[in-house]
Amino acid sequence: MITRRLLEAPDGRGWIFLGLLAAAAIVVPCLNVFVPPSSPFHISTTTVALWGKYLCFALLALSLDLVWGYCGILSLGHGAFFALGGYAMGMYLMRQIGTRGGYAHPVLPDFMMFLNWKELPWYWYGFNYFPYAALMIVLVPGVLAFVFGWFAFRSRVTGVYLSIITQALTFALMLGFFRNDFGFGGNNGLTDFYDLLGFSVRAPETRAVLFALSAVALGLGYLIAQAVVRSKAGKVLIAIRDEESRTRFLGYKVENYKTYVFTLSACMAGVAGALYVPQVGIINPSEFAPANSIEIVIWVAVGGRGTLIGAAIGAILVNYAKSTFTIGMLAPYWLFVLGALFVLVTIFLPRGVLGLLPRRGAGNNVPSPIAPEARLRRDVGEGQDGGDGRTSKVGVPPTPNPSPRHVEDMPSASGGGESAPRLRQGPATQPAE
Amino acid sequence: MTAAVARPRETTRSLLYLNGVTVSFDGFKALSNLSLEIAPGEMRAIIGPNGAGKTTMMDVVTGKTRPDAGEVLFDNGAVDLTTKDEAAIAELGIGRKFQKPTVFDNHTVEDNILLALKGDRKVRKNLFWRPNGDAERIGEILDTIGLAYHRQRLAGALSHGQKQWLEVGMLIAQDPKLLLVDEPVAGMTDAETETTAELLKDIAKDHTVIVVEHDMEFVRLLGVKVTVLHEGSVLAEGSIDEVSANERVVEVYLGR
Numbered sequence: 001m002i003t004r005r006l007l008e009a010p011d012g013r014g015w016i017f018l019g020l021l022a023a024a025a026i027v028v029p030c031l032n033v034f035v036p037p038s039s040p041f042h043i044s045t046t047t048v049a050l051w052g053k054y055l056c057f058a059l060l061a062l063s064l065d066l067v068w069g070y071c072g073i074l075s076l077g078h079g080a081f082f083a084l085g086g087y088a089m090g091m092y093l094m095r096q097i098g099t100r101g102g103y104a105h106p107v108l109p110d111f112m113m114f115l116n117w118k119e120l121p122w123y124w125y126g127f128n129y130f131p132y133a134a135l136m137i138v139l140v141p142g143v144l145a146f147v148f149g150w151f152a153f154r155s156r157v158t159g160v161y162l163s164i165i166t167q168a169l170t171f172a173l174m175l176g177f178f179r180n181d182f183g184f185g186g187n188n189g190l191t192d193f194y195d196l197l198g199f200s201v202r203a204p205e206t207r208a209v210l211f212a213l214s215a216v217a218l219g220l221g222y223l224i225a226q227a228v229v230r231s232k233a234g235k236v237l238i239a240i241r242d243e244e245s246r247t248r249f250l251g252y253k254v255e256n257y258k259t260y261v262f263t264l265s266a267c268m269a270g271v272a273g274a275l276y277v278p279q280v281g282i283i284n285p286s287e288f289a290p291a292n293s294i295e296i297v298i299w300v301a302v303g304g305r306g307t308l309i310g311a312a313i314g315a316i317l318v319n320y321a322k323s324t325f326t327i328g329m330l331a332p333y334w335l336f337v338l339g340a341l342f343v344l345v346t347i348f349l350p351r352g353v354l355g356l357l358p359r360r361g362a363g364n365n366v367p368s369p370i371a372p373e374a375r376l377r378r379d380v381g382e383g384q385d386g387g388d389g390r391t392s393k394v395g396v397p398p399t400p401n402p403s404p405r406h407v408e409d410m411p412s413a414s415g416g417g418e419s420a421p422r423l424r425q426g427p428a429t430q431p432a433e
Numbered sequence: 434m435t436a437a438v439a440r441p442r443e444t445t446r447s448l449l450y451l452n453g454v455t456v457s458f459d460g461f462k463a464l465s466n467l468s469l470e471i472a473p474g475e476m477r478a479i480i481g482p483n484g485a486g487k488t489t490m491m492d493v494v495t496g497k498t499r500p501d502a503g504e505v506l507f508d509n510g511a512v513d514l515t516t517k518d519e520a521a522i523a524e525l526g527i528g529r530k531f532q533k534p535t536v537f538d539n540h541t542v543e544d545n546i547l548l549a550l551k552g553d554r555k556v557r558k559n560l561f562w563r564p565n566g567d568a569e570r571i572g573e574i575l576d577t578i579g580l581a582y583h584r585q586r587l588a589g590a591l592s593h594g595q596k597q598w599l600e601v602g603m604l605i606a607q608d609p610k611l612l613l614v615d616e617p618v619a620g621m622t623d624a625e626t627e628t629t630a631e632l633l634k635d636i637a638k639d640h641t642v643i644v645v646e647h648d649m650e651f652v653r654l655l656g657v658k659v660t661v662l663h664e665g666s667v668l669a670e671g672s673i674d675e676v677s678a679n680e681r682v683v684e685v686y687l688g689r
Contacts, residue, residue: 005561233559235544239537246535249495251523251554252608259554 010226017309018219024051029208045204048211049279050323054181054316055214056276059221061299061315062308063268066225068297070234071261071308073242074159076293077166078269081141081172083287085270087177090190090283091124092133093201097194110192115196121183130197138267145266149259156255158244167290174288189284190277194310201278214275214422218312223266225308234264237261298342304352313353315409448473448611448641449494450510453504454487455667463489464500466667471472471611476637478652479645481662487645488532490662491613494553495529506570508610524554528609532616533678538589542580542599545588546571549603554623563574571606594625601632612642620652630654647688650675661685 004024010018028051031043032316060082067073096108103113107120126132148169152162171293180186199206240254241245248254286292296315303314325334349355441484449471456464464486471477481487492498507525514522523529537545545648550567552558554570575581579597583591597617605611617633618626630651635659636642646652647687652659653673661669661682669679676682 054461077674130602175559226562230564231560232547235540236559238539242539245519246498246531246537247548249523249529250518250549250603251520253520258554354568410577 006227009020009223013309014222014226017222017312019395020267021215021219025212025219029212032211033205034247039149045207045247048204052211052214052279054319055211055218056272056279057296057315057319058192058312059218059272059275059301060269060312061296062218062225063265063272064161064296065303065305065308065311066228067262067265068300069308069319070229070241071237072158072244073258073262074163074263074297075166075265076290076297077168077170078265078296079293080166080170080288081145081266081269082273082276083170083173083177083209084141084144085137085192086227086271086283086287087184087190087272087273088127088133088136089274089277091095091127091136091184091191093182093193093196094131094190095124095128096196097192099115100194101192105200109185109190111180115180115281123183132273137270140184141266141273142263146259146263149262150255152256153258153262167293170293171290174285174290177285177288187285189282191282191284193281196278201281207279208402209341210275210279212335214279217271217275221271222308222312224264225268228261233260263317271414287379295338298338299403300352301342302345302352304349304354307354310354312402317353326347339349381398382420402408439503441653446509446543447471447506448475450504450506451494452504452506454490454500454505456493456498461474464493464664465662467503467662467666469660471641472508472642473663474641476633476644476655476657478655478657478659479643479662480647480649480652480659482514482674484649484664485662486665487647488615489643489665491529491615491643494522494613495527497571500613523540523607523609526610527613528545528604528607528611529613530600530615531615532540532619533667534536534600535591535595536588536591536603538587540588541577541585542588542591542617543571544608545599545659546574546602546606549606551606551608574602574605577605577635587669597621597625598632599619601629601636606637610641612636612640614642614644616646616648617644618632618646618648625665626651627654649673 018394021418028043031041032048033043036040037044040396062080063081064075067075092196096309099111101110101113103110108117112120127136132292134199149321152165157165177184177189178187184190193201195201196206199209201207201210229237234259236247236252239250240252240257244254263432273283273287295318300311302318303312304310316429318338321337321341322334324336325331330337344351441588443678447470449469451467451469454464454467455462467486467490469490479487479490483589489498493500494512494514500515506512507514507527512525514525514527516526537548540548547567549572571584572581575584576585578601580599580602581596582589588596591599601614606612614633619627622627626648631665633642633644633655644652644655644657657672659676659678660674661676662679663685668685669676669682671679
């Protein structure tokens with residue numbers, strides 16, 4: 001039943017996205033592994049690893065878009081969930097090193113030997129088993145998000161205040177993970193990995209498979225997120241984003257919806273982090289840096305907030321630009337470019353890159369064609385068609401005698417202005433009399 | 434709030450019972466010792482000048498504001514509303530229409546009604562929700578409020594009057610025991626006002642309704658019992674003709 005729900009969620013554009021992902025998951029690894037390097041069709045292992053990293057970032061952006069684009073929760077700490085998933089994977093990879101480490105201790109990782117630790121801390125137990133580590137990859141970010149959400153959303157912390165707390169959350173974790181006695185390798189983090197499930201993480205074949213797995217994870221993440229936003233619960237999320245107070249008065253427990261979607265999103269971010277670590281070969285506390293989390297928001301904004309696919313595309317575009325820019329003489333200016341990109345996109349492309357394409361789902365909002373007379377009859381007594389007042393704002397001139405064509409235009413045209421989700425400071429408060 | 438603890442249940446025949454409710458904001462008493470009873474099936478108009486406490490009273494009943502003192506009981510005194518939050522109160526069967534039309538602009542008219550329809554509000558239920566007979570019920574409601582032609586339009590594209598009606602439709606969809614309607618005709622033309630009065634009278638046939646207004650003419654159209662609020666407590670009660678003949682009411686409305 002769940003499979004069916006997942007498969008009926010994507011629309012046309014969604015299937016194109018999934019098709020491209022599937023193609024990439026098959027073609028790219030094949031061109032890397034089976035095509036000899038001399039061939040012009042060969043894709044180098046470096047490129048595969050780089051694009052695998054982009055796919056992980058895309059999944060991370062998708063998870064942020066789920067909470068920000070659809071529920072209005074502007075998390076500036078999503079990097080924390082990504083890093084926690086990454087650390088869980090890193091711990092598994094550390095335990096796989098065994099006697100190949102510098103100190104050749106069968107159990108203790110090098111950094112613990114260096115700190116003169118005698119035995120493994122309890123929270124490292126079990127990480128030598130992959131299923132346990134896989135569980136923790138989802139569970140640790142999920143539980144943190146649940147506990148955080150439980151307190152924050154129940155206390156009705158919203159808007160800027162919530163964003164600041166999420167930022168503080170990731171900053172606090174960064175400070176913690178930087179400490180040597182925290183037990184996660186301090187400054188250096190976890191690195192020098194050898195094996196993942198018995199396969200060498202440095203082998204091109206493993207890299208190719210990890211790339212394919214990242215594409216699959218992104219596709220699955222998209223299917224799940226899309227199924228959530230297309231369900232009735234997804235409609236409730238959008239209602240919360242736009243009019244939180246009204247949703248409460250309809251009887252919806254807003255805090256439960258927020259906690260649910262925030263937790264789901266954190267789990268997805270954790271998976272993204274876990275796939276990222278073996279591909280880049282290191283996880284360290286800088287992943288918790290607040291600036292990283294803010295960058296994720298920019299990816300989503302660039303791609304198009306509240307579109308899911310846009311978030312993924314934005315992450316890939318911005319990171320591709322980053323990789324290109326940060327080599328060579330332009331490197332010192334990257335942050336300026338990023339900042340300018342954010343400002344320009346916010347001003348000129350409020351719906352992101354995806355907003356450049358014809359509006360998806362316009363068909364959903366097109367009303368059944370109504371005879372102009374019938375419509376006019378309905379509008380008698382309204383004085384003016386108030387709907388036109390809004391439409392004219394986004395450039396469609398009000399027409400006193402609307403033709404059916406105009407009627408069709410209105411929802412999409414006004415939707416163009418309206419559906420670009422706005423940053424809201426919670427619902428407008430009713431003035432106390 | 435303290436008095437409510439010792440109170441025996443089922444002591445009142447009223448659907449809504451407010452006794453000695455006081456709310457102050459930074460020393461300003463928005464409600465001062467307000468007492469009010471609404472019988473089941475009744476339609477009541479509450480009027481008063483700006484700042485009389487009309488909206489605050491609604492905030493107290495719907496759980497948005499906690500009173501400093503007094504009791505707020507629902508359903509023959511069975512439920513103490515001061516202990517519940519907004520969602521729980523909505524689930525008990527109290528619906529509210531806001532002063533400013535508040536609909537979900539990015540949802541279609543149909544989805545606005547769908548979200549309001551009586552049903553399970555839990556996350557899991559709504560994740561795996563499937564339409565079953567809702568479409569017909571939504572159609573009926575849209576016919577009642579005259580928005581059937583706009584079913585697939587985004588609510589944000591509706592006119593001000595249409596949004597007001599859509600919100601009334603959402604209240605009908607909730608099928609609450611008690612409807613609180615805050616200034617339903619603010620900003621409406623005369624013709625829209627009349628239509629709205631008819632609509633509310635229609636709803637009042639099988640619901641208990643409280644309408645807050647300061648437009649005397651609209652209240653006259655409704656033709657129901659009127660409570661006049663002034664400075665946070667009840668100034669007068671009776672038919673519209675009685676209260677408009679009341680000297681104190683005239684004084685309050687026309688200024689001293």
